Amino acid sequence: MEKIRIALIEDEDLIRQGLQDALTMEPSFEWVGEAANGRLGLVMMQQTRPDVVIIDIGLPDMNGIDVTQQLKKGPLNCQCRVVILTLNDQEETVLAAFSAGADAYCMKDSRTELLIEAIQATHGGFAWIDPAIARIVLAHAPGAEPSEPSSPSRTSLSYGLTERELEVLQLIVDGCSNADIAEKLYITVGTVKTHVRNILNKLCANDRTQAAVRAIRSGLVN
Known part of the structure; x- marks a missing residue:
């Protein structure tokens, strides 16, 4: 199987090294390059042409949104997928990142497994949103005008979700x-994975992010 070629633009040495160590353990990934600021990142991107690039917003010379815009909408016309990685969950920043052409938005304090999911989803052609900020994007999605919310009990009954799955x-x-x-x-990770799989099946969702968005839209959660 062809590996997903990954690059990183991040100014903090420890984070760069930590991400490289974590992501190179994933058999389907290949680490192809890294840079400590935006300008070096743009040069690195031209040289390596990765499938997916992870970009920190808080770069010292130019912010990650500007880097994303130059990659996706500038003369470089890069075809790679962009995963924004940040601690910034402000609505203005989230929306600006997607407007610039980002394919995914992942919080730095999320577990590595969510970043791996974001990389795999974006490489597959899907947008990915950290569940922690799904409400922000949903509120600005086309057709997201508020409608009469379904009560959790009625909606969960229609989806067939159990109390534990909720x-x-x-x-x-x-x-x-x-x-x-x-x-x-107070359950095992294996049991959680079973519940998550059942939730995705019942909500007809491809991944956790899509499940989160549908849950919010349907009034299944608070």
């Missing part, structure tokens, strides 16, 4: 990883 779904929307959910609900 608990897990709420934690997914809150941005929790499988390990976090297992700890909060």
